[in-house]
Amino acid sequence: MYNIQKVDLQNWQEIPILRQYVDDLPDKPYCSYIKNFCEIRAKKCAIERVYIQPNPPVRVNYIVIDIDHPNGIHAALYDADLPPPHLIIQNPENAHVHLVYKLKHPVYMWGKAKAKHIRYLARVEYGMVRKLGADASYGGNLMKNPLSDVWNTYTTTAPLEGYTLKYLAQFVNLDYLPSDQEAANDQGFGRNCTLFDQTRVHGYNESTASYDALVKLLTPIAENYNNQFDVPLFGNEVMHIVRSIARYCTRTDFTASHQRFSETQSIRSQRRWGDSTDTQKQALQMYAKGVKKTAI
Structure with missing residues (x-):
């Protein structure tokens, strides 16, 4: 008791x-x-x-x-x-x-x-x-x-x-519990994770831009995602997310670290599923011959 x-x-x-x-x-x-x-x-x-x-x-x-x-x-x-x-x-x-x-x-x-x-x-x-x-x-x-x-x-x-x-x-x-890959869109702190994941890919694609330019670019994108929640985050929380992404993307070692991350993910994928290079080539050849994606 x-x-x-x-x-x-x-x-x-x-x-x-x-x-x-x-x-x-x-x-x-x-x-x-x-x-x-x-x-x-x-x-x-x-x-x-x-x-x-x-x-x-x-x-x-x-x-x-x-x-x-x-x-x-x-x-x-x-x-x-x-x-x-x-x-x-x-x-x-x-x-x-x-x-x-x-x-x-x-x-x-x-x-x-x-x-x-x-x-x-x-x-x-x-x-x-x-x-x-x-x-x-x-x-x-x-x-x-x-x-x-x-x-x-x-x-x-x-x-x-x-x-x-x-x-x-x-x-x-x-x-x-949802896995780390599942978006808990309108539930508590899951919104922070979801908003960060949705917005950061836009920053990665513009990683050569300056910090101020990235903040300006990402702010309306993040606000749009945030407005899709039943209970949106406060504006200052959205700005902290945007600034965090912008800081990361404008680091001098961002390109190298992002490349290392991609290579690590590729190695993990190969360990789990094996090398799919030949399979990918075969799929491309089938698609070129007109085979539908669902069939491939």
């Missing part, structure tokens, strides 16, 4: 996890008094709003999961066989909740980011959503502000230092 305790928001500064949460917020987070609208405000003003942006665009400190049914607290603490969340923010009118899990080691989305870490984060989050019966379309842009008296906020026995992704992954059914 996990003990939970309702927070007295008049003295929230005395609650270690809430102090840590506020310290980790962006300096100027998106925030709002109502759904479907947001504005940027300084942190000291934003923490007075009803909804708030939980993570800075460059890193993820917290996994936030949205449960749109009245059994959310029981699901989080007993049914799902997951570690307890650090914070539970409940709507008193319908008992819907946001669950907040602090990460021991933040996952950097761009700059210091590594793609495998972002994909791992997306997969773990996906598995947690499935186990909790949570809203898979929740984008995590804005969450119920745990400091707002509109909500009931609870703390649990979760460790203040947070959970590692490796630890959380032990509780997730791996059969439910």
Whole structure:
């Protein structure tokens, strides 16, 4: 059994996890008094709003999961066989909740980011959503502000230092997780992976351009992909992705490293499938003679 305790928001500064949460917020987070609208405000003003942006665009400190049914607290603490969340923010009118899990080691989305870490984060989050019966379309842009008296906020026995992704992954059914190649288009951090993968190929094709030229070229492309999501990423998150791709493509060793990557992929493919050179030649000859691609 996990003990939970309702927070007295008049003295929230005395609650270690809430102090840590506020310290980790962006300096100027998106925030709002109502759904479907947001504005940027300084942190000291934003923490007075009803909804708030939980993570800075460059890193993820917290996994936030949205449960749109009245059994959310029981699901989080007993049914799902997951570690307890650090914070539970409940709507008193319908008992819907946001669950907040602090990460021991933040996952950097761009700059210091590594793609495998972002994909791992997306997969773990996906598995947690499935186990909790949570809203898979929740984008995590804005969450119920745990400091707002509109909500009931609870703390649990979760460790203040947070959970590692490796630890959380032990509780997730791996059969439910999408592979790294599958796009989790409208689900949590899967959008970041998908947007990066869709946009970067356009940058690779223009790798001789300058950094500024690439940013100018890739921005509308990334925005177009982003607008196809049910819940688009914030504009500053899109720009971080674009700038990350532009920085990589304008590195002096980009052509050489990209060539090495292609050669590595080719070697891996040959190890798995064998050398297909002769097969490719045969297919081209058949196509030249008018054989349909489906038949080939």
